[in-house]
Amino acid sequence: MIVEASAPSNIALIKYMGxxxxxxxxxxxxxxxxxxxxxRTWVTLEPLSGAADEWAPLERAGLAAPELSAVGREKFLKxxxxxxxxxxxxxxxxxxxxxxxxxxxxxxxxxxxxAALTLAxxxxxxxxxxxxxxxxxxxxxxxxxCRSLFTPWxxxxxxxxxxxxxxTGTLLHAAVIVSAGVKEVSSxxxxxxxxxxxxxxxRVARAHERLRRLISALKESDWRVAFDTCxxxxxxxxxxxxxxxxxxxxxxxxxKAVVDAAKHIWSFKGDGPLVTxxxxxxVHLLFRPDQRELAEKMxxxxxxxxxxxxxxxxxx
Ligand code: DP6
Numbered sequence: 097m098i099v100e101a102s103a104p105s106n107i108a109l110i111k112y113m114g115x116x117x118x119x120x121x122x123x124x125x126x127x128x129x130x131x132x133x134x135x136r137t138w139v140t141l142e143p144l145s146g147a148a149d150e151w152a153p154l155e156r157a158g159l160a161a162p163e164l165s166a167v168g169r170e171k172f173l174k175x176x177x178x179x180x181x182x183x184x185x186x187x188x189x190x191x192x193x194x195x196x197x198x199x200x201x202x203x204x205x206x207x208x209x210x211a212a213l214t215l216a217x218x219x220x221x222x223x224x225x226x227x228x229x230x231x232x233x234x235x236x237x238x239x240x241x242c243r244s245l246f247t248p249w250x251x252x253x254x255x256x257x258x259x260x261x262x263x264t265g266t267l268l269h270a271a272v273i274v275s276a277g278v279k280e281v282s283s284x285x286x287x288x289x290x291x292x293x294x295x296x297x298x299r300v301a302r303a304h305e306r307l308r309r310l311i312s313a314l315k316e317s318d319w320r321v322a323f324d325t326c327x328x329x330x331x332x333x334x335x336x337x338x339x340x341x342x343x344x345x346x347x348x349x350x351x352k353a354v355v356d357a358a359k360h361i362w363s364f365k366g367d368g369p370l371v372t373x374x375x376x377x378x379v380h381l382l383f384r385p386d387q388r389e390l391a392e393k394m395x396x397x398x399x400x401x402x403x404x405x406x407x408x409x410x411x412x
Contacts, residue, residue: 098142099219103211103244105135105203107269107380109326109372110307111333112239112252114299115287121239122254125303128310129240130382131247132269134407137162137195137208139216144188149173154192162209163199175210175237179217182233183224191216197405202276202378204283210234210241231256239287251311262314268383268391270369273403274350275377281337281344283375289340295332302332319384323362323370330372337375346377354379354398361394369394 106129114124140154151169153161164172176191191213195205214234218225225233227245232255235242243250246259248266281289290296306325313321338345355371358381362368369381369391383391388408395404 098140099216100138100140101212101215101219102136102138103208103215103241104247105132105137105205105208106130106240106243106250107132107372107374107382108240108243109370110303110310110329111374113287113303113333113336113375114290114296115239120236122235123239123252125300126251126253126307127240127243127303128249128251128260128307129243130249130267130269131244132407133247134269135195135197135203135205135208135405137193137205137212139191139193139209139212141189141191141216141220144190146188149176149188149191151191151193154194156194159194159196160198161194162205171237172209172213175213175234176217178236179214179233180220182229183217183221185217185220200276201403201405202273202376203271203405204374204376206238206283207240207244210237211244213237214241214245228256228258231258240283260311262311263317264314265385267407268385268388269407270381270383270391270395270398271405272354272379272381272398273405274348274354274379276403279346279376281375286337286344286375289342289344290333290336292341293336293339295336295339299332299336303329319367319370320362323368326370326372327359333375334373346375347373348377350402351377351379354402357394357397361390365390 108127108129110128112123112127116122231242231245243252243257249260249262250257251260306329310325358371369383372380398404
């Protein structure tokens with residue numbers, strides 16, 4: 097019997113950055129994310145008559161196998177072992193996985209991969225664990241994946257994520273790919289490094305205050321306050337990177353040009369997209385459903401120089 101599951105990626109607006117050591121990815125602070133339903137991973141599991149679990153690419157039209165490093169593969173297999181133990185499943189399996197976006201496009205697939213693996217494993221013992229238990233387990237594989245089990249908005253405060261009711265409707269997402277290259281410092285390493293920044297002091301309180309402000313702004317449709325809060329948050333995270341010891345950074349001149357273009361729109365229209373950046377050089381823009389025209393204009397502009405992936409029109 098072959099089981100299959102898929103899960104979306106997600107973009108955090110208040111970031112998970114910094115963990116409590118030795119707790120299996122318990123975060124230093126709470127985070128909130130929006131699911132990216134158009135950026136997904138599929139995982140299949142088939143029983144194997146071997147002595148160990150194996151990973152292989154899932155070959156299917158329209159999907160691309162992730163390029164898993166040895167460390168990445170190890171982390172994935174370890175998570176599957178954790179899932180089997182929690183579910184009381186014995187035997188070995190071939191895990192196949194693939195994304196509907198290329199692995200070399202500069203968008204991380206760890207959240208969608210680990211969430212899809214968690215959901216696929218759960219199907220080996222249907223109904224055994226509920227979604228909050230699955231979220232807690234997924235977190236131990238890769239922290240941000242615990243939010244991918246709840247859509248569209250997920251709030252993660254400690255052990256696992258939960259759904260949060262926010263009346264924004266379906267947002268339009270565009271990722272401007274400033275660079276698709278491999279990062280020198282992975283997000284897992286970034287979690288450790290940020291604690292060496294003098295700015296880490298007060299970080300948890302700042303993140304919590306912004307989380308409170310963002311949720312109430314989104315609930316009250318105060319898009320301006322939502323924009324300012326998301327902006328302060330990604331800048332805070334990148335400044336932590338840039339002031340760590342040793343310092344590192346992901347922001348490039350082109351990242352700055354893209355975020356500044358969004359700020360410029362805000363300054364003359366009094367409106368615009370939410371802007372955020374993850375632990376990488378690429379820029380994520382989120383538009384309300386009624387901002388479709390603006391979204392298309394901005395994407396057209398950025399496509400003169402960069403690849404842009406959108407939730408409404410794919411790649412060009
Ligand atoms: C910057 O979930 O990739 O994307 O738990 O070590 O696997 P591990 O880290 P990961 O960290 C993601 C960090 C982030 C912000 C976020 O998604 O909240």
